[in-house]
Amino acid sequence: xxKKETSxxxxxxSEGGRASDAIVDVLQHQILSGExxxxxxxxxxxxLMERFAASRTVIREAVATLASRGLLDAKPRFRPIVxxxxxxxxxxxxxxxxxxxxxxxxxxxxLFQSRVFVERGLVRxxxxxxxxxxxxxxxxxxxxxxxxxxxxxxxxxxxxxxxxVLYEIPRNPIFPTLxxxxxTWLAPHWSRMLRSPERNRVNYSSHEAIYMxxxxxxxxxxxxxxxxxxxxxWEHVRQTFDIDE
Amino acid sequence: xxKKETSxxxxxxSEGGRASDAIVDVLQHQILSGExxxxxxxxxxxxLMERFAASRTVIREAVATLASRGLLDAKPRFRPIVxxxxxxxxxxxxxxxxxxxxxxxxxxxxLFQSRVFVERGLVRxxxxxxxxxxxxxxxxxxxxxxxxxxxxxxxxxxxxxxxxVLYEIPRNPIFPTLxxxxxTWLAPHWSRMLRSPERNRVNYSSHEAIYMxxxxxxxxxxxxxxxxxxxxxWEHVRQTFDIDE
DNA sequence: CGCATAGTTTGGTCATACCAAGGCTTCCAA
DNA sequence: TTGGAAGCCTTGGTATGACCAAACTATGCG
Numbered sequence: 001x002x003k004k005e006t007s008x009x010x011x012x013x014s015e016g017g018r019a020s021d022a023i024v025d026v027l028q029h030q031i032l033s034g035e036x037x038x039x040x041x042x043x044x045x046x047x048l049m050e051r052f053a054a055s056r057t058v059i060r061e062a063v064a065t066l067a068s069r070g071l072l073d074a075k076p077r078f079r080p081i082v083x084x085x086x087x088x089x090x091x092x093x094x095x096x097x098x099x100x101x102x103x104x105x106x107x108x109x110x111l112f113q114s115r116v117f118v119e120r121g122l123v124r125x126x127x128x129x130x131x132x133x134x135x136x137x138x139x140x141x142x143x144x145x146x147x148x149x150x151x152x153x154x155x156x157x158x159x160x161x162x163x164x165v166l167y168e169i170p171r172n173p174i175f176p177t178l179x180x181x182x183x184t185w186l187a188p189h190w191s192r193m194l195r196s197p198e199r200n201r202v203n204y205s206s207h208e209a210i211y212m213x214x215x216x217x218x219x220x221x222x223x224x225x226x227x228x229x230x231x232x233x234w235e236h237v238r239q240t241f242d243i244d245e
Numbered sequence: 246x247x248k249k250e251t252s253x254x255x256x257x258x259s260e261g262g263r264a265s266d267a268i269v270d271v272l273q274h275q276i277l278s279g280e281x282x283x284x285x286x287x288x289x290x291x292x293l294m295e296r297f298a299a300s301r302t303v304i305r306e307a308v309a310t311l312a313s314r315g316l317l318d319a320k321p322r323f324r325p326i327v328x329x330x331x332x333x334x335x336x337x338x339x340x341x342x343x344x345x346x347x348x349x350x351x352x353x354x355x356l357f358q359s360r361v362f363v364e365r366g367l368v369r370x371x372x373x374x375x376x377x378x379x380x381x382x383x384x385x386x387x388x389x390x391x392x393x394x395x396x397x398x399x400x401x402x403x404x405x406x407x408x409x410v411l412y413e414i415p416r417n418p419i420f421p422t423l424x425x426x427x428x429t430w431l432a433p434h435w436s437r438m439l440r441s442p443e444r445n446r447v448n449y450s451s452h453e454a455i456y457m458x459x460x461x462x463x464x465x466x467x468x469x470x471x472x473x474x475x476x477x478x479w480e481h482v483r484q485t486f487d488i489d490e
Numbered sequence: 491c492g493c494a495t496a497g498t499t500t501g502g503t504c505a506t507a508c509c510a511a512g513g514c515t516t517c518c519a520a
Numbered sequence: 521t522t523g524g525a526a527g528c529c530t531t532g533g534t535a536t537g538a539c540c541a542a543a544c545t546a547t548g549c550g
Binding site for chain 2: 017018028032057061064065068069070076085086087089090093094096097098100101104105106110111113114117118120121125170172173174175
């Protein structure tokens with residue numbers, strides 16, 4: 001027989017669990033260990049069924065499971081692509097649920113409120129402990145924001161980028177991911193909000209005030225400006241399509 | 246023909262996507278709308294294939310998808326149970342990925358650091374705006390914590406409960422969920438840490454100090470005590486099984 | 491009326507087949 | 521030589537049908 005037992009051929013079909021679980025474990029380990037390199041297409045389902053001595057049903061279930069965990073990027077008609085997980089992986093895997101929650105449980109208000117909470121802490125910390133490099137980053141982000149005052153789309157982008165800098169300062173990979181989460185989940189509501197050069201100017205001057213407060217190492221002012229900034233923006237969102245709270 | 250088209254019989258097998266997606270949409274809508282009540286077992290697969298005029302393959306895929314989104318609780322050999330999603334649903338759906346991340350990318354340190362960040366903000370806010378009710382809750386939690394000083398297991402539970410009260414104060418459902426996330430993901434490391442009456446006493450006195458600072462409406466002291474509290478605990482975790490930073 | 495038992499339902503898995511879209515090779519024409 | 525069209529092979533998506541063991545239900549006995 002030409003069957004090679006290169007990797008885990010599993011033999012506990014009983015044991016209560018699903019047969020695919022064992023295969024998931026093996027593939028997951030291979031992905032995490034780098035044995036299956038990032039961005040490499042997975043073997044074909046028919047290959048896998050030979051390697052694991054399992055039916056295609058089980059193989060497909062295993063692949064689906066790994067895809068739901070973000071370890072595989074499985075687009076409809078294409079080969080699944082190996083993805084080594086990062087914090088963003090976790091983010092994308094909750095995406096579908098969160099989107100449901102945003103139109104159910106209390107809507108976007110709690111999420112936005114949490115963002116205000118986080119950014120308040122961020123600007124306080126920035127005011128206390130931002131490095132020269134951080135401040136330089138903020139400054140250039142602010143500059144780009146100013147340059148985009150006339151173009152609402154560009155302004156929005158540089159607005160997001162300015163806030164993103166705040167999330168970089170803690171040097172904790174969770175925060176940039178969190179920022180992407182907020183940007184992703186709040187954007188649909190944000191972008192529908194009317195924009196105008198006047199609004200841009202107001203927002204820009206808030207950014208400037210926050211930057212100045214950080215520069216002057218004043219956490220209280222920084223926080224206050226941030227709160228004012230986001231609350232104002234929130235009011236606009238609320239009024240644009242009145243949210244009940 | 247006796248085929249009743251009670252609900253969405255889908256007829257775009259083409260259109261590029263997967264056939265199960267359409268079924269997922271229908272079922273998801275029925276779950277969210279309450280048409281399929283919470284905790285109700287889903288119809289059998291064979292019923293569903295009749296209702297949607299689809300093969301069992303597709304039905305099973307749809308069920309798997311909904312399960313991965315947390316809208317169905319599908320245990321191996323049992324009927325899937327309908328679950329109306331909440332923030333905790335999102336939490337459990339990221340669980341498997343986060344657990345992987347914790348033994349990879351930087352380990353638990355970033356997660357713990359984020360917890361410190363969050364709780365700093367929480368105690369500051371508590372100091373500023375806790376209601377009488379909040380303070381009463383903190384007080385009784387503190388009391389239970391004190392009563393459990395001699396029993397390390399009970400102490401751990403009341404410790405977690407004390408921190409949980411802080412997450413209740415913003416009246417934002419995201420925070421209690423976040424607390425459960427921290428409790429879940431950090432517990433495995435936490436619980437392996439050695440415990441002792443002395444450690445309990447140190448921790449309790451920190452809780453007391455935090456409570457007092459909140460009572461005195463002093464955010465700075467509250468934050469400082471909280472930071473001291475968590476950093477001390479973190480040092481112990483680090484030393485217990487030395488983490489490289 | 492309680493409980494052991496037999497029959498039925500149902501989820502998990504396998505084997506097979508077909509289709510259409512993606513990929514690849516070949517080969518012609520500019 | 522080279523760009524691209526035609527045709528073949530591979531592969532993922534779906535449909536059937538079957539079988540098993542566990543879960544569920546009904547039955548009947550003590």
